[in-house]
């Protein structure tokens with residue numbers, strides 16, 4: 455390879471950062487990493503920002519700092535609004551253009567409200583720091599409003615918390631809200647008793663955490679029940695309004711609804727001119743390239759792929775990172791003129807999965823091992839701290855966790871009046 459080649463990566467999440475790191479410091483490759491935000495976000499701990507356990511800077515890291523020592527990587531902050539495949543250019547909202555020899559699209563996913571976008575106004579989802587801070591604000595403000603409310607009905611409305619979606623995020627949110635109401639807040643109010651708060655977790659499926667073995671789902675349900683969470687499976691949400699939610703044959707008055715139920719790929723995927731699935735993902739080829747184009751690769755949560763083992767690649771951080779590294783290596787091989795015939799299709803390496811339920815309670819599947827309780831929670835904690843991007847965050851998160859483990863306090867209980875609407879992905 456003699457000529458310098460340009461690789462443009464859209465998205466500085468798990469997939470984009472892994473791809474860029476793989477291409478770092480190579481002499482004949484120039485990389486432009488574009489993101490509409492200036493930070494890489496560790497989404498797995500986002501619920502802890504939403505529930506005041508961690509601060510935003512504990513789980514987000516400036517993209518520029520990640521690549522400050524990689525001379526061939528240019529980080530550009532900008533919102534990509536179009537992709538012109540015939541001109542091999544990506545176009546930014548502000549009119550900026552970047553040409554590419556190879557393009558990697560790693561723009562992730564956003565919430566889906568199953569055809570009811572109007573629900574978003576009352577039921578915030580959790581994808582960005584802004585989302586997390588809005589949820590935190592709503593939860594904390596609800597306690598303040600309950601303290602000043604005049605009637606028992608009004609107090610009950612502010613002290614009822616509904617989480618829609620029984621996947622890992624929904625379970626984590628419900629468990630964390632239970633801890634806040636039953637432990638953190640108990641001594642802080644004079645008129646209300648936060649312990650009487652109701653927490654309801656709704657899922658339309660037959661059980662929580664449906665991607666985990668049934669025995670672990672049941673364990674999670676039992677732990678949540680002990681923490682005071684009412685788990686309601688098999689009921690579909692039919693309407694959400696400012697002060698109430700309808701599901702199954704029930705209606706509940708509540709000022710707090712968290713949406714953790716549906717995902718769809720980021721809107722940019724519609725600009726590639728390729729057929730999309732129902733959740734707006736692109737069905738990529740086994741090497742993550744899009745149909746009919748060997749120069750455009752899509753990875754992470756915005757794609758759907760059955761890997762070489764015949765298994766659907768899951769929408770989780772390790773899968774996005776593995777895809778990023780795989781595609782970057784593939785591009786390098788092609789730049790060095792290696793024949794496509796020698797390439798191996800992607801195989802996802804499953805190192806296990808885990809979800810936390812609350813203090814000292816989690817579930818984990820690692821190979822044939824199924825863990826629950828304190829052991830699973832310790833494994834979850836260590837792995838999540840380990841994968842945080844920098845040393846300062848690891849120390850800060852460990853310290854915050856130890857502090858709240860022994861005191862039940864949450865350090866980030868601040869109401870700061872966050873932006874009303876998130877610039878949704």
Ligand SMILES: Cc1cc2nc3c(=O)[nH]c(=O)nc-3n(C[C@H](O)[C@H](O)[C@H](O)COP(=O)(O)OP(=O)(O)OC[C@H]3O[C@@H](n4cnc5c(N)ncnc54)[C@H](O)[C@@H]3O)c2cc1C
Pocket residue numbers: 464465466467468469470488489490491493494495496497498499500501532533534535560561562563580581622623720722753754755756769770771772774808879
């Ligand atoms: C609340 C929550 C909890 C989770 N918990 C876990 C967990 O415990 N374990 C786990 O493995 N996974 C977890 N996940 C999933 C995991 O975070 C995702 O699978 C992973 O982030 C996907 O990586 P990605 O690179 O595809 O997208 P992302 O990491 O979402 O990155 C996408 C990037 O693209 C940028 N972007 C989007 N559109 C544009 C545009 N038009 N122009 C410029 N930039 C753009 C975004 O700003 C973002 O930085 C969780 C996700 C959430 C939301």
